[in-house]
Amino acid sequence: IAFIKYWGNRDEALRLPMNGSISMNLDGLFTRTAVTFDDALQVDELALNNQPVGGKALERVSRFLDIVRGMAGIDARASVVSMNNFPMGAGIASSASAFAALSLAAAHAAGLALTETELSRLARQGSGSASRSIPGGFVEWHAGDSDVTSFAESIASPEHFDLVDCIAIVEAQHKLVGSTEGHAVAGSSPLQAARVEDAPRRLAICREAILNRDFEKFANVVELDSNLMHAVMMTSTPALFYWQPASITVMKAISAWRQAGIPVCYTLDAGPNVHALCLADAAHEVETRLKEIPGIWQVMSARPGGPANLV
Ligand code: DP6
Numbered sequence: 001i002a003f004i005k006y007w008g009n010r011d012e013a014l015r016l017p018m019n020g021s022i023s024m025n026l027d028g029l030f031t032r033t034a035v036t037f038d039d040a041l042q043v044d045e046l047a048l049n050n051q052p053v054g055g056k057a058l059e060r061v062s063r064f065l066d067i068v069r070g071m072a073g074i075d076a077r078a079s080v081v082s083m084n085n086f087p088m089g090a091g092i093a094s095s096a097s098a099f100a101a102l103s104l105a106a107a108h109a110a111g112l113a114l115t116e117t118e119l120s121r122l123a124r125q126g127s128g129s130a131s132r133s134i135p136g137g138f139v140e141w142h143a144g145d146s147d148v149t150s151f152a153e154s155i156a157s158p159e160h161f162d163l164v165d166c167i168a169i170v171e172a173q174h175k176l177v178g179s180t181e182g183h184a185v186a187g188s189s190p191l192q193a194a195r196v197e198d199a200p201r202r203l204a205i206c207r208e209a210i211l212n213r214d215f216e217k218f219a220n221v222v223e224l225d226s227n228l229m230h231a232v233m234m235t236s237t238p239a240l241f242y243w244q245p246a247s248i249t250v251m252k253a254i255s256a257w258r259q260a261g262i263p264v265c266y267t268l269d270a271g272p273n274v275h276a277l278c279l280a281d282a283a284h285e286v287e288t289r290l291k292e293i294p295g296i297w298q299v300m301s302a303r304p305g306g307p308a309n310l311v
Contacts, residue, residue: 001275001277003024003210003225003267004020004023005225006018006021006128008196009128009183009186012183014125016145017128017143018143020140020142020199022139022155023132023138024138025136025139025305027158027303027306028302029097029305030085030101031097035079035102035105035106037078041076041079044061044065044079044080045058050083064102068107068122071110072110078106080105084098095129095178099127099133103126103308104309104310116134121148124150127179128183133308135153136157136306137305138210138304139153140153140203155210155211158304161213164278164280164283164302164303165275165277166278166300167275167302168276168296169298169299170244170250170272171272177270185238188236188237189231202225206221219264222266222267230242233270243268245295246295250296251266251268251274262285262286264278264282287301
C-alpha cells in the first residue's frame with residue numbers, strides 16, 4: 001500500500017513517475033508466480049488464479065518477458081502461472097504484487113542473478129508500483145529520470161513501525177479504469193502540477209514520520225496525499241471517480257475515530273476499498289468498528305511484510 005502515491009507518468013513508454021513514492025509491503029497478501037521458459041512453446045501463456053488469460057493482460061506480460069529475454073539473451077516463450085490470495089484490480093495493488101513476483105520468477109527462470117536494485121528496476125518496467133514491492137518493509141521509490149535511476153529501496157524493516165493495514169472491502173469487482181489508463185490522463189487535471197510540485201515535501205514528512213514512528217504526523221500526510229490523488233482523478237479528462245458511497249462513509253468514520261483518540265487514518269488507491277492504517281494495538285478495535293459499517297463486505301488485515309522471495 002502506498003502512503004505517498006505516484007499517479008501520473010512523465011514518460012508513458014518508460015513508466016517513469018513524476019514524483020517519488022513511499023509504501024509498505026503487506027504481509028499475508030501475496031502473489032505466487034511460476035515461470036517456465038520452454039522451447040516447445042509457440043507463444044507465451046498466462047494463467048491467473050487457474051484461468052487461462054489472453055488479450056491485453058497477456059500482451060502486457062509478454063512485453064515484460066521480452067525485456068527479460070533481452071537481458072538473458074534467450075528467445076524461448078514462457079508459461080506463466082500465477083495466483084493471488086486477494087481480489088485483483090480492486091485497489092489493493094495487485095499489479096504491484098503481480099509484476100514484482102513475475103520479475104523475480106522470470107529473472108530466475110531465465111538464469112539471471114539480479115541484485116535487489118536490479119530487480120526493482122526491472123519490476124518497474126512491468127508496473128510502476130511493482131518496483132516498490134521488491135524490497136521488504138517500508139520502501140521508498142526514487143522517481144529518477146531513467147531506467148537506471150528509478151528504483152526502490154527499503155527505508156525501514158517490517159518490525160520498525162507497528163502498523164496494521166485493515167482493508168475495508170467495499171467492492172471486490174475489477175475496476176473499470178485501470179491505473180495505467182489513469183496515469184495517462186492525470187496530466188489533464190489542472191491540479192496535477194500542484195500535487196507533483198508539493199510531492200517532495202510530503203515525501204520528506206512521511207519518511208520522517210515513519211523513521212520516528214510519529215503516528216499523528218504520518219496520519220495527516222497519508223490522508224492529504226490520498227485526497228490529493230483522488231482530487232486529480234476526479235478532475236482529469238475523463239473524470240475518474242473511484243470512490244463508492246461506502247468509501248466516504250468509512251473515511252468520515254475514520255476521521256471521527258482519530259479525533260476520539262484511536263490511532264487510525266485512511267488511504268485509498270485506484271479503487272473504492274479503504275485502507276485503514278492503524279497502530280497494532282488499535283487493530284482489533286478498528287476491525288470491529290469497520291465490520292459494523294453497512295456496505296463493508298469484508299475486512300482483511302495485514303502487517304508490514306518482507307521482500308519478494310523465491311519459494
Ligand atoms: C493508485 O503501478 O498499478 O496504486 O505502472 O501503470 O502498472 P502501472 O500503474 P500502477 O499504479 C499504482 C497507482 C496507485 C498509487 C500508487 O501506488 O502510487
